[in-house]
Amino acid sequence: MRHLISIDDLTLSEVDELIKTSYDIINNPNNYREKCKHKKLASLFFEPSTRTRLSFEAAMLDLGGTYLGFSDSAQSSATKGESIADTIRTVSLYADIAVMRHPKEGSALRAAEFSSIPVINAGDGGHLHPTQTLTDLLTIHKYKGGVSGLKVGICGDLKFGRTVHSLVDSLKNYSGNEFIFVSPNELRVPDYILETLEKNNVKFSQTTNLDDTISDMDILYMTRVQRERFFNEEEYIRLKDHYILDKQKLSLAKSDLIIMHPLPRVNEISQEIDTDPRAVYFHQAGFGKIIRMALIMKLLEVA
Numbered sequence: 360m361r362h363l364i365s366i367d368d369l370t371l372s373e374v375d376e377l378i379k380t381s382y383d384i385i386n387n388p389n390n391y392r393e394k395c396k397h398k399k400l401a402s403l404f405f406e407p408s409t410r411t412r413l414s415f416e417a418a419m420l421d422l423g424g425t426y427l428g429f430s431d432s433a434q435s436s437a438t439k440g441e442s443i444a445d446t447i448r449t450v451s452l453y454a455d456i457a458v459m460r461h462p463k464e465g466s467a468l469r470a471a472e473f474s475s476i477p478v479i480n481a482g483d484g485g486h487l488h489p490t491q492t493l494t495d496l497l498t499i500h501k502y503k504g505g506v507s508g509l510k511v512g513i514c515g516d517l518k519f520g521r522t523v524h525s526l527v528d529s530l531k532n533y534s535g536n537e538f539i540f541v542s543p544n545e546l547r548v549p550d551y552i553l554e555t556l557e558k559n560n561v562k563f564s565q566t567t568n569l570d571d572t573i574s575d576m577d578i579l580y581m582t583r584v585q586r587e588r589f590f591n592e593e594e595y596i597r598l599k600d601h602y603i604l605d606k607q608k609l610s611l612a613k614s615d616l617i618i619m620h621p622l623p624r625v626n627e628i629s630q631e632i633d634t635d636p637r638a639v640y641f642h643q644a645g646f647g648k649i650i651r652m653a654l655i656m657k658l659l660e661v662a
């Protein structure tokens with residue numbers, strides 16, 4: 360039985376296969392309508408979610424399966440003090456596969472240890488978010504024709520942004536990718552991630568300035584400052600509007616840049632950008648459902 364806790368749980372050829380299956384789902388959706396008939400997805404969201412939860416649930420419905428679960432930890436026995444281990448043991452009795460988001464780092468790994476069904480990590484605190492990475496890879500593949508040889512700018516909260524951690528972990532494995540990390544000093548990429556880049560001889564730079572670096576980028580991945588991970592609200596308020604991508608900044612960028620964002624957006628991308636052909640973030644959200652269909656089929660070993 361396979362779980363997806365970190366993007367490293369999939370080999371590069373498995374990721375490639377998921378991308379291929381995604382294109383086939385887009386082109387031939389009717390071939391997939393009954394792939395997961397009578398299968399149940401447990402959707403366990405101990406933290407807020409719009410896209411991740413709804414796209415997983417829609418994915419299972421589009422595969423002919425059903426889902427059950429909760430969208431708020433207050434609706435579960437977690438509020439009574441039940442452990443993750445006991446929750447997942449129980450859920451394993453009722454469903455065929457589980458997707459879980461939880462505020463604690465390491466929670467999905469813990470669940471997997473006690474689960475008798477595949478567990479998918481939909482975000483564990485400020486740590487990892489591998490299915491957002493699959494979504495991001497499909498988006499990059501679609502707009503750039505591949506996922507290697509790219510200058511990837513990542514801007515915003517690189518410290519707490521779990522989508523950033525998983526994306527870097529994945530993109531570092533493809534040849535020729537370089538990273539330009541743009542963040543306030545307080546929100547820089549964690550050292551353990553920079554160390555893995557150094558170890559793998561992956562080029563990267565760190566800066567606080569988006570205007571000076573945007574013209575080099577093939578991809579600009581914007582992120583929200585992760586308010587819920589801050590200990591201090593004043594610190595959040597001070598940092599939250601540090602970067603705002605607007606028309607003026609974008610005028611410095613390449614004409615074939617793509618602008619990505621895992622969403623939700625707060626202020627970091629001005630709405631005037633939404634109609635620019637380089638803004639692909641809502642397409643990205645759509646790809647999330649498609650590649651999650653491919654992932655569910657893979658983990659359930661449905662041919």
Ligand code: NCD
Nearest residue numbers: 410411482522583621622623
């Ligand atoms: C992200 C998350 O939950 O980490 N959202 C998502 O899943 N698309 C990003 C965020 O909340 O900022």
